[in-house]
Amino acid sequence: MAFESLTGKLQDIFKKLRGKGKLSEKDVKEAMKEVKIALLEADVNFKVVKEFINTVTEKSLGQEVMESLTPAQHVIKIVNDELTALMGSKESKINFSDKPPTVIMMVGLQGSGKTTTSGKLANYLRSKGKSPVLVACDIYRPAAIKQLQVVGSSINVPVFSMGDKTSPVDIAKASIDFARNNNYNVVIIDTAGRLHVDEELMDELKNIKDAVNPDEILLVVDAMTGQDVVNVAESFNEKLDIDGVILTKLDGDTRGGAALSVKAVTRKPIKFIASGEKFTDIEVFHPDRMASRILGMGDVLSLIEKA
Amino acid sequence: ARTRDNFTSKIDGILSFGRKVDDELFEELEEILILADVGVSTTEKIIDNLKEKAKEQKLKDAEKIKELLAEEIYDIMEAKETSFKITQPTLILIVGVNGVGKTTTIGKLANKFKRDGKRVLLVAADTFRAAAIDQLEVWAGKNNCEIIRHEEGSDPASVLFDGIKAAKSRNVDVILCDTAGRLHNKKNLMEELKKIYRVAQREFNEGNIETFLVLDATTGQNAIQQAKIFKEATDVTGIILTKLDGTAKGGIVISIKSELDIPVRFIGVGEGIDDLQEFDSEKFVRALFE
Numbered sequence: 308m309a310f311e312s313l314t315g316k317l318q319d320i321f322k323k324l325r326g327k328g329k330l331s332e333k334d335v336k337e338a339m340k341e342v343k344i345a346l347l348e349a350d351v352n353f354k355v356v357k358e359f360i361n362t363v364t365e366k367s368l369g370q371e372v373m374e375s376l377t378p379a380q381h382v383i384k385i386v387n388d389e390l391t392a393l394m395g396s397k398e399s400k401i402n403f404s405d406k407p408p409t410v411i412m413m414v415g416l417q418g419s420g421k422t423t424t425s426g427k428l429a430n431y432l433r434s435k436g437k438s439p440v441l442v443a444c445d446i447y448r449p450a451a452i453k454q455l456q457v458v459g460s461s462i463n464v465p466v467f468s469m470g471d472k473t474s475p476v477d478i479a480k481a482s483i484d485f486a487r488n489n490n491y492n493v494v495i496i497d498t499a500g501r502l503h504v505d506e507e508l509m510d511e512l513k514n515i516k517d518a519v520n521p522d523e524i525l526l527v528v529d530a531m532t533g534q535d536v537v538n539v540a541e542s543f544n545e546k547l548d549i550d551g552v553i554l555t556k557l558d559g560d561t562r563g564g565a566a567l568s569v570k571a572v573t574r575k576p577i578k579f580i581a582s583g584e585k586f587t588d589i590e591v592f593h594p595d596r597m598a599s600r601i602l603g604m605g606d607v608l609s610l611i612e613k614a
Numbered sequence: 615a616r617t618r619d620n621f622t623s624k625i626d627g628i629l630s631f632g633r634k635v636d637d638e639l640f641e642e643l644e645e646i647l648i649l650a651d652v653g654v655s656t657t658e659k660i661i662d663n664l665k666e667k668a669k670e671q672k673l674k675d676a677e678k679i680k681e682l683l684a685e686e687i688y689d690i691m692e693a694k695e696t697s698f699k700i701t702q703p704t705l706i707l708i709v710g711v712n713g714v715g716k717t718t719t720i721g722k723l724a725n726k727f728k729r730d731g732k733r734v735l736l737v738a739a740d741t742f743r744a745a746a747i748d749q750l751e752v753w754a755g756k757n758n759c760e761i762i763r764h765e766e767g768s769d770p771a772s773v774l775f776d777g778i779k780a781a782k783s784r785n786v787d788v789i790l791c792d793t794a795g796r797l798h799n800k801k802n803l804m805e806e807l808k809k810i811y812r813v814a815q816r817e818f819n820e821g822n823i824e825t826f827l828v829l830d831a832t833t834g835q836n837a838i839q840q841a842k843i844f845k846e847a848t849d850v851t852g853i854i855l856t857k858l859d860g861t862a863k864g865g866i867v868i869s870i871k872s873e874l875d876i877p878v879r880f881i882g883v884g885e886g887i888d889d890l891q892e893f894d895s896e897k898f899v900r901a902l903f904e
């Protein structure tokens with residue numbers, strides 16, 4: 308859908324530029340107008356789009372069109388390469404501690420997918436030979452602890468809980484001792500969803516961080532998030548200095564421009580993506596695939612790769 | 615007009631200082647709308663109308679532009695319908711994608727309707743998500759209202775069937791039916807939802823059936839797709855926009871109203887039982903520019 312519109316529009320723009328030649332300023336400007344719209348429609352943040360367009364315009368000006376490509380394809384290639392580079396040119400993995408247990412803390416807005424993803428991550432890490440324990444630090448949401456317990460039992464991973472009357476900081480601290488005493492080498496802390504503007508609850512996260520010194524603080528972000536994602540990511544990162552991002556609900560039909568925005572404002576890697584409600588629906592993030600999804604043109608890109 | 619003065623003072627920041635009406639001004643207004651998730655095409659439509667009217671009326675004063683912009687958006691958002699009232703036995707089906715706030719909103723709605731003196735019954739037709747039934751049960755407890763539940767994994771349509779039967783024999787005024795979060799592009803899950811909806815139509819045909827689509831205000835352009843497809847499946851009669859207590863503006867409902875004409879009924883402004891408000895288009899438009 309979007310694939311056709313962007314490629315089609317670019318082809319129209321370059322119609323006059325038959326065959327080869329240099330990309331002129333006028334052509335590039337016009338093309339970038341279309342790229343800008345495509346990125347905004349994919350929910351990339353307005354300010355991020357502006358910056359991106361400036362960079363790509365500079366790179367495109369005066370470039371000789373490649374032998375094997377049409378001018379439209381050539382511009383798409385430049386845009387795609389830049390998008391991929393921005394999203395991190397290589398995959399990044401979990402930092403494991405030399406002194407187990409490795410502590411992973413899951414944070415994010417309400418409903419982004421923290422609890423489900425905690426379960427997926429536990430399941431994933433166990434398949435890599437680790438022995439994880441899940442920690443129930445959401446003492447606020449109705450039946451949040453029960454939810455984590457159901458998740459734990461369905462993947463056969465133990466859940467450490469102290470009910471909803473102990474503070475999350477104390478629960479987190481106690482869970483580390485529990486893991487040490489029972490030979491669990493990964494601790495995954497599920498925290499309550501919260502707004503980035505909720506000072507009290509943001510302080511709570513900082514206190515948990517200070518208490519257990521996590522090896523990984525992962526921000527869980529719903530891939531359908533719109534323009535506001537930059538405020539969210541910026542606030543969580545400022546408060547906690549996060550280590551990475553997990554993008555969820557990519558099994559939907561969103562273009563997922565949030566991925567680019569989050570990366571642009573935090574400079575932290577997207578480590579995993581989640582795409583389903585099953586516990587196996589998690590995988591390592593690939594920047595190139597995400598770039599083509601945001602542009603909505605996998606087909607054109609595979610054509611370019613062959614070229 | 616009513617709170618319009620209030621609204622205009624909020625965008626004074628951009629529009630004051632005796633600014634000229636020029637392209638730069640319109641670009642800034644465009645940016646505000648895009649950043650509020652209004653979306654490119656609706657934003658362009660609004661700005662184009664604005665430009666045209668500014669030209670027609672020969673406006674040279676940026677002050678007047680803001681009034682026009684406000685009116686443009688009010689015109690789209692203003693619901694023809696009056697506010698939502700329960701006047702006969704009503705079944706409200708709550709639908710939406712994962713994690714938007716469906717179950718929590720049911721807790722809040724139950725509280726509202728009980729305060730209005732209605733007898734409320736909850737139906738736990740999310741039989742899929744871990745502890746979804748327990749979560750709804752907690753809300754039933756807080757509201758001291760009845761709940762119909764089956765086991766996890768059972769057929770959601772049959773839970774609703776039982777709920778409707780119970781509601782009839784107990785003289786319930788409002789049935790609030792929770793459903794599992796589902797992405798609109800999942801064919802089988804949307805079929806399951808249609809089946810639930812058919813049970814509602816068949817078993818509750820003498821009453822009023824409403825389908826409220828819950829949208830998360832932080833959601834971007836995908837919400838349009840959500841609204842389209844959920845509407846096709848269950849004839850959505852209203853939108854509930856949640857999580858407006860954050861910094862997201864929820865501007866996507868402007869596009870949805872303009873394209874699909876679904877009114878926004880309520881907004882969610884927190885996780886507490888009282889954090890539900892009736893939608894007020896003026897307040898909403900004002901907040902877009904805060």
Ligand SMILES: Nc1nc2c(ncn2[C@@H]2O[C@H](COP(=O)(O)OP(=O)(O)OP(=O)(O)O)[C@@H](O)[C@H]2O)c(=O)[nH]1
Pocket residue numbers: 415416417418419420421422423424445448451498499500501555556557558559581582583584588712713743795797
């Ligand atoms: N389709 C889909 N649904 C997901 C995915 N990840 C999580 N979900 C669903 O999203 C909803 C919210 O997930 P949770 O794990 O409860 O989210 P949370 O961040 O823990 O929520 P709170 O604790 O309430 O803040 C549930 O219905 C999950 O099943 C995903 O990758 N794809």
Ligand SMILES: Nc1nc2c(ncn2[C@@H]2O[C@H](COP(=O)(O)OP(=O)(O)OP(=O)(O)O)[C@@H](O)[C@H]2O)c(=O)[nH]1
Pocket residue numbers: 417418448500502710711712713714715716717718719740743746793794795796856857858859860881882883884885889
């Ligand atoms: N800040 C804020 N949080 C909300 C609001 N409404 C719901 N939430 C939170 O959002 C999260 C998800 O809410 P749920 O009611 O479980 O959402 P759901 O749509 O039923 O989720 P699934 O059944 O998993 O699809 C919870 O942490 C709620 O407390 C709101 O208006 N504001």
Ligand SMILES: [Mg+2]
Pocket residue numbers: 421422423445451497498499500
């Ligand atoms: Mg949770």
Ligand SMILES: [Mg+2]
Pocket residue numbers: 716717718740746792793794795
């Ligand atoms: Mg629910």
